[in-house]
Amino acid sequence: MIPVVMPTYGRADIAFERGEGPYLFTAEGRRYLDFGSGVAVTALGHAHPHLVAALKDQAEKLWHCSNLYRVPGQEKLAARLVEHSFADTVFFCNSGAEAMEACLKMVRKYHDHAGNPQKYRVIVAKNAFHGRTFATIAAGGQEKHLKGFDPHMPGFDHVPYGNLNELRNAITEETAAILVETVQGEGGLRVADPEYLRGLRRVADEYGLLLVFDEVQTGMGRTGKLFAHEWVGVTPDIMGTAKGLGGGFPVGACLATERAASGMTPGTHGSTFGGNPLAMAAANAVLDVMLEDGFFERVQAIGAHLQAELEKLVAAHRDVFVELRGRGLMLGLRCVDGLTNGDLVARLMANGLLTVPAGDNVVRLLPPLIIEESHVAEALEIITRTLNETAT
Numbered sequence: 438m439i440p441v442v443m444p445t446y447g448r449a450d451i452a453f454e455r456g457e458g459p460y461l462f463t464a465e466g467r468r469y470l471d472f473g474s475g476v477a478v479t480a481l482g483h484a485h486p487h488l489v490a491a492l493k494d495q496a497e498k499l500w501h502c503s504n505l506y507r508v509p510g511q512e513k514l515a516a517r518l519v520e521h522s523f524a525d526t527v528f529f530c531n532s533g534a535e536a537m538e539a540c541l542k543m544v545r546k547y548h549d550h551a552g553n554p555q556k557y558r559v560i561v562a563k564n565a566f567h568g569r570t571f572a573t574i575a576a577g578g579q580e581k582h583l584k585g586f587d588p589h590m591p592g593f594d595h596v597p598y599g600n601l602n603e604l605r606n607a608i609t610e611e612t613a614a615i616l617v618e619t620v621q622g623e624g625g626l627r628v629a630d631p632e633y634l635r636g637l638r639r640v641a642d643e644y645g646l647l648l649v650f651d652e653v654q655t656g657m658g659r660t661g662k663l664f665a666h667e668w669v670g671v672t673p674d675i676m677g678t679a680k681g682l683g684g685g686f687p688v689g690a691c692l693a694t695e696r697a698a699s700g701m702t703p704g705t706h707g708s709t710f711g712g713n714p715l716a717m718a719a720a721n722a723v724l725d726v727m728l729e730d731g732f733f734e735r736v737q738a739i740g741a742h743l744q745a746e747l748e749k750l751v752a753a754h755r756d757v758f759v760e761l762r763g764r765g766l767m768l769g770l771r772c773v774d775g776l777t778n779g780d781l782v783a784r785l786m787a788n789g790l791l792t793v794p795a796g797d798n799v800v801r802l803l804p805p806l807i808i809e810e811s812h813v814a815e816a817l818e819i820i821t822r823t824l825n826e827t828a829t
C-alpha cells in the first residue's frame with residue numbers, strides 16, 4: 438500500500454522534534470550535530486531567538502494579505518537586497534525552483550520586449566541543479582530528474598561547467614542567456630574558477646546575452662559573503678536565491694538589474710504566496726543578523742578553520758577521501774570509489790552528525806553559519822571516530 442505521504446524521497450528513519458542552534462533533538466532526546474542545515478537552509482541554526490521573536494510578532498499581526506496590496510515587508514527586504522547587491526529590483530516567491538523559474542521567464546521576456554523573440558535558448562552547465570519544476574529539470578538536464586517526464590521543456594543547451602570554448606561554440610542566433618551556479622551544489626561542490634566567471638560576463642556582453650547566476654544554495658552568506666559571486670567581483674544580470682533567505686521559512690527571490698527586468702510589467706508574473714508578511718518577517722530578521730558588523734568575517738574565519746581541519750582529515754585518510762571541495766561553509770568530502778557517500782552519511786548519522794550526500798560521491802558539510810570552533814571539533818571527532826570504526 439502506498440504510504441500516505443507520497444514516497445518521492447528516500448528518507449532516513451528518524452524524526453526530529455526540536456532544534457537549538459546547530460543541534461537537532463529527537464522526541465527521545467537524542468542530540469544530533471546538524472551539519473546539513475536542512476540542505477543549506479537554516480543558515481542561523483535552529484530556533485534563533487531573533488528569528489523566533491520576529492515571526493511570533495508578525496504571526497500575531499498579519500499572516501497573509503495578497504499581492505493585490507502593498508506589502509511593507511517586501512519593500513523593506515527588497516530595498517536591503519538591492520542595497521547589498523548588483524540588483525535594482527526583486528521578485529519574491531516561495532522556493533528555489535520558483536526563483537529560477539522567475540529568472541528563466543525574465544530571460545525570455547527581456548528579449549521579446551527588446552524585439553528579439555527568436556532569442557529564447559539558455560546555455561546551462563552539465564551536472565547543474567536548478568530545481569524540480571518542468572523548466573528547471575530541463576535546465577538542469579540530468580537524466581535522473583528528466584526520466585519519465587517527457588516531453589521536456591525545450592530551450593536549453595548543455596556545455597561542460599568551466600569550459601568557455603565549448604560555451605562560445607554553443608552560442609547561436611537563438612541564444613538568450615547563460616545560466617550557472619557559482620558553486621555547483623547538488624553536482625558535487627564544484628567551485629567555479631574566477632577566470633571562468635569573468636569569461637562568462639565577457640561572453641554575455643559580447644553576444645548581448647543575459648548572465649544568470651543560480652545562488653539558491655550559495656547565497657545568503659553560505660560561502661562567507663552575502664552572495665558567492667562577490668568573491669570574484671563579477672555581477673550577473675539576474676540571480677535566484679532562496680535556501681538560507683528565510684532561515685527555515687520558505688521564501689525565494691529573483692534579483693535583477695533594471696535593464697534585465699525591463700519587460701516585467703504588471704501582470705507578467707506572479708505568486709499568491711510570494712513575499713507574504715510571514716516570509717518577509719523571517720527574511721528581514723535573517724538579514725538583521727547577517728548585516729551586523731563582522732558577521733561575514735566570522736563566517737569566513739570559521740569556514741577557513743573547518744576547511745583546514747578537513748584538509749588534515751583528508752590527508753590522514755587517503756584511503757577514504759579523494760579531496761576536499763567547496764568554499765566557506767559549503768564544503769564537500771569526495772569519497773573514494775570503494776565507499777558510497779550515502780553509506781558514510783548514514784554511518785555519521787548513527788554517530789550523531791548530520792551531513793548531506795551530493796553528486797560525484799561527495800559528502801556535503803553545510804553547517805549553520807553560527808557554528809563555533811567547539812562545533813567543528815565535535816564534528817571532526819565524530820567523523821574520525823566513524824572512520825576508525827570502519828577500519829576495524
Ligand SMILES: *Cc1c(COP(=O)(O)O)cnc(C)c1O
Nearest residue numbers: 532533534566567568622653654
Ligand atoms: C536547492 C536548489 C534549487 C531548488 O530549490 P527548491 O527550493 O528545492 O525548489 C535550485 N538551485 C540550486 C542551486 C539549489 O541548490
